Each structure stands twice: as C-alpha cells, then as structure tokens.
Amino acid sequence: MDLKHAILGFLSWKPITGYELKKLFFDADFLPWSGNNNQIYKTLVELNAEGLVTKETVHQESYPSQKVYTITDKGIKELKNSLNAEPDSPEMKNLFLVQLAWADYLGKEDILKLLDKYQYQIELNLNMCNEKLKRKKVYIARTEREAFLWDMIWQNRIMGYQNELNWLTRLRNGLANK
Amino acid sequence: MDLKHAILGFLSWKPITGYELKKLFFDADFLPWSGNNNQIYKTLVELNAEGLVTKETVHQESYPSQKVYTITDKGIKELKNSLNAEPDSPEMKNLFLVQLAWADYLGKEDILKLLDKYQYQIELNLNMCNEKLKRKKVYIARTEREAFLWDMIWQNRIMGYQNELNWLTRLRNGLANK
DNA sequence: TTAACCATGTAAAAAGTTACATGATTGT
C-alpha cells in the first residue's frame, strides 16, 4: 500500500481532480500522506503514464481549468490486487517517548509540565478526529459493509488516542510517589 | 527531539561507539530511527563538529579500531535544553488502514484472511517487544524515577499493540453479521 | 564451512516537506 494505491482507491469512487484529492487526504486523518502538491500532482502524472488513470482537462469560466482523473479498468485491477498484499505493520513514531527517556534530568514540576503539554496535544488530535468524523466529509460508502469498515477506521484512530490518554494517567499516578 | 538528541541521551550514560549505538537503537523499539549506518555515523561526525561530543580512536589487536564518543558539557546542556521543548504529537502510520478502506472489493473470506495476517504482524511485534523488555539490554537507570520512566516507555509500546488487538476483535465481531 | 560478528564508512536512490509562482474570485 502506497500513495498510488490510496489515490486509486479514491478514484474508484468517482473521477476527481488533484486539488480535490488534496482535500480528501487532508480530511481523512488515517492517510499517512500530508497530501502536499508535490506528492499528489506528481503521482497523478505517473498513474496516467502507467495507464491506470485517464486525464481530462475541463475549462471553467472564472476559475483555472481543472484536470479530472478517471480510473481505468487496469487501475481497478491494480487496486484490487493491492488489497490482497501482505499488510504492513503499523509504525508508531512517538518522539515524546524519546524526550521522556531522558526526562529524569528535569525536576518534578518540569516533568509534569511536559506531560500537560503532551496531553494537550493528544486531546487536540482526538478532538480534531472526532470533528472530522462528525462532518463526515470523506465518505462515499457504496455498501453497508464499506460504511462499517470506514467507521472502524475512524474508531482505530480514536481508540489510539484514548489509549494514549489512559497511558498518561498511569504515568501520572506512578510519578506521584516518585 | 531528533536523532541528535537521542544520541546525546545515550551518551549521557557513558562513552559509546557508533557500532554500539546502532545496536542500542535496534534494541530500543521506541526510537523511530532504524539506526542504519548512514544516519548514525554521519550524525556523530556532526555532533563532534558542533563540539557536543569528543572522539577518541581506540586501537584493538585483532579487530578494527573503534571510535569512542564522549559527551561534552555543552552536549549535556544541549540535551537538557531539548527536554523542555514542546513535545511532538505522535504519528501513527498504519498502512493496513488504507488497505482496509477499499477492502470492500474483497469477498468475506479474503477480508478475514487479511485480518489474520495483520493480527499475526501485531502479535509478532508485541512478542518481540516483550522479549526485548525481558532481556533489558537497553537499560541504564541511574535513579528509581528513571527506571520507572523507562518502564512506562515500554508499557506505552505494549499498550499500543494490545489496543490494536482489541480493535481487531471489535472489527471481527462487527464483520460477523455483515 | 558457513554464517554472524567485529567496526567503520560512502554512494545512490527514494520519499517527504517547505517554499515559490501565478492570478482571478468570494466571503468577512
């Protein structure tokens, strides 16, 4: 699974422009690509060159013209193929843990300040995730099962943040008598 | 927090060689750097150039000579400084979720096969993490509080994997009647 | 005898981020 297949996934819903894809990536939260121009526009050119998508330029009156990408049969086949591939294990990159590893150099108050700041970060992420879920911008469920899968994807994120908050509570309790 | 500060952290324990650092990074599991040659040896050269560490070449009889790096006062100051910095929020990059997002193209059996594979991956990671914790290769706790912090860092990883397994169970239950 | 370990480093490629560039339109 890489950016190429994620884009193919979205295009399996309907034809989309690069600009719209950028927003979909921004709204999704579980897609590990920031969706910056360089990544998306470049990948779309590649997908087109490989015959996995077709491109159509649509001129508009008072706006710049769009390039609408449509998935091909070959693209659908490529997407379906990628779904049976060996799943990658999740990568949890948590630089706060690195900070904590040598936090014994700090006084108790500074450690607690650090924990507060981290907790604030997590809560911010959790709230944003819940907000996005409520608005459900990113969502074209074609079957009941697909709707369920997307719900579970959001749940995965939310449970991840809540788990982190639970861990923080344990950490605080343990530190109390240290 | 970046690789530089993580290396300074280890060097705050004792003088270490690049080769040994590589193993420490490999054994730690919570450090998001793979610890490949290019990263570590290069960063050590930079740290030396910045005066945060000193280098001493130790010749050995039947092995290649080592370069032992020692942290300087300036290095310690830099490390302590980084501990009060704004903590980064965790990045959870889970490509399996991307796979799942379009898994409705698959039949029920194929989805279940995918879940099995993913569960196997998680369990593998969890077991490895527990193994490493048991052997406690990476561990020089100077105070009781530092020992506690390192325990909690391991706990963070373990809870993360267990949370993922719980989520998988929910997913399976939900899929059962879909 | 084959693999892993000792120990350093470089080269090249891939992946990702940030900033630059344009310029009309619409909402506050």
Add this chain to the structure above:
DNA sequence: ACAATCATGTAACTTTTTACATGGTTAA
C-alpha cells in the same frame, strides 16, 4: 481591505532507506 478559495505546477531541501565496500574473527 484582507484572507481564503479556486487550481495547477516547480524548485530546493531534508530525511530515510538500501546497497556497496573492506576484511579479520569466532561460534555452530
């Protein structure tokens, strides 16, 4: 008046991974 949205793309930079390069030693 100012910021955001529409919409595409490029350039420069940073980060990360993979592979190359050497060559003796030790344990299964």
